[in-house]
Amino acid sequence: MRTMIGFAYLVILFLINMQLAAQQQQDLMAKDIVKKSDDNMRGKSSQADITIKIIRPMWHREMTMKAWSKGADYSMILVKSPAKEKGIVFLKRKKEVWNWIPSIERNIKLPPSMMSQSWMGTDFTNDDLVKEASAVDDYTHKLLGKESIKGKECYKIEMIPKPSAAIVWEKVIVWIDTLDFLELKAEFYDEDGELVNVMNCDVVKLLGGRKVTSKIEMIPTDKKGYSTIIIYNDIVFDKEINDNFFTARTMKQLK
Numbered sequence: 001m002r003t004m005i006g007f008a009y010l011v012i013l014f015l016i017n018m019q020l021a022a023q024q025q026q027d028l029m030a031k032d033i034v035k036k037s038d039d040n041m042r043g044k045s046s047q048a049d050i051t052i053k054i055i056r057p058m059w060h061r062e063m064t065m066k067a068w069s070k071g072a073d074y075s076m077i078l079v080k081s082p083a084k085e086k087g088i089v090f091l092k093r094k095k096e097v098w099n100w101i102p103s104i105e106r107n108i109k110l111p112p113s114m115m116s117q118s119w120m121g122t123d124f125t126n127d128d129l130v131k132e133a134s135a136v137d138d139y140t141h142k143l144l145g146k147e148s149i150k151g152k153e154c155y156k157i158e159m160i161p162k163p164s165a166a167i168v169w170e171k172v173i174v175w176i177d178t179l180d181f182l183e184l185k186a187e188f189y190d191e192d193g194e195l196v197n198v199m200n201c202d203v204v205k206l207l208g209g210r211k212v213t214s215k216i217e218m219i220p221t222d223k224k225g226y227s228t229i230i231i232y233n234d235i236v237f238d239k240e241i242n243d244n245f246f247t248a249r250t251m252k253q254l255k
Contacts, residue, residue: 030141030157034174036181038072038135041212043237045070050232054122057225063120066254072134074246078254085120089251092130100251107248116168123197123218123228127167138165139172149184150202152177169196180204180211195221208237 046069054061063082069075079088087102097110115127127133139159147156154175161167170193175185182204188197197220201213216230244250 030143030155031136033143033155033176033181034139034141034157034159035136037174037176037183040181040210041183042069042072043208043210045239045241046208046235046237047239047241048232048235050230052122053229053231055225055227055229061121068241068245070241070243070246072131072136074241074243075130076246076250076254077129079120087255088120089254090126090130091246091248091251093246097126097130098248098251100248102252107251112166115166123220123226124230125168128218133161133165133167135159138162138167144173146178147175149175149177152179152184154178154184182211182213184213197221205232207232208235210237 046067048067050065050067052063052065054063061082063085064080066078066080067076073092073094075090075092077090079085087100089100091098091100097115099108099110100106101108110126115133116125118124119126119129139161142158142160144156144158147154154177157174157176159172159174161169161171168190169188170191171189173187173189174183176183182201184201186199186201187195188199190196197218200217200219201215203213203215204211205214207214212232212235214232217227218230219227
């Protein structure tokens with residue numbers, strides 16, 4: 001009898017270990033999918049010309065920008081128009097984010113608490129644009145299955161912020177297509193589990209020698225008629241950029 005009980009215990013333990021191993025493999029696969037998608041849009045380095053359209057029920061506003069990035073540690077954004085904001089620069093250097101405001105000739109370090117605030121009146125946050133948080137390293141990932149988005153089969157992945165990450169969202173769900181690993185949709189949920197923002201990515205183009213989603217639209221769910229659209233007009237990938245470019249000195253010199 002004891003032998004049977006012992007055997008049953010070993011079988012149960014084996015099945016639990018198999019289930020845990022399968023879950024760990026699935027979580028690893030989900031993280032790899034997110035990393036592949038992130039790497040595709042980022043490259044070793046990138047230089048991009050961008051248009052941002054802010055849409056409100058009673059008015060529209062448009063900005064143009066130049067953006068540089070190198071890996072996950074460095075990024076720089078220069079606002080080129082309209083004239084009122086021209087010359088404003090945002091710099092991410094590892095985990096530090098700085099904002100140069102030419103009208104007052106001040107360079108301001110943004111604290112982590114400001115990463116969740118609106119970026120220059122858009123529906124994107126500071127973190128969405130300068131990406132202080134890493135979609136790969138600052139979340140845990142779980143593959144929920146596959147779903148079709150606009151006729152394309154996608155991995156559906158749940159992303160939960162790690163306790164150490166300064167991220168406002170309770171969870172983010174992303175859809176990444178299984179063919180080109182392009183993120184086609186994302187949903188952002190608050191601490192109460194309520195859907196706050198929906199991000200749709202489409203208009204796939206060949207820019208800089210690779211397929212990218214050239215149009216990204218962020219839509220707040222509780223504000224009818226509100227949205228912000230980012231359009232990538234041109235991107236150059238993998239052109240060498242020295243680390244010394246991403247400095248406060250450079251911020252003040254950009255035109």
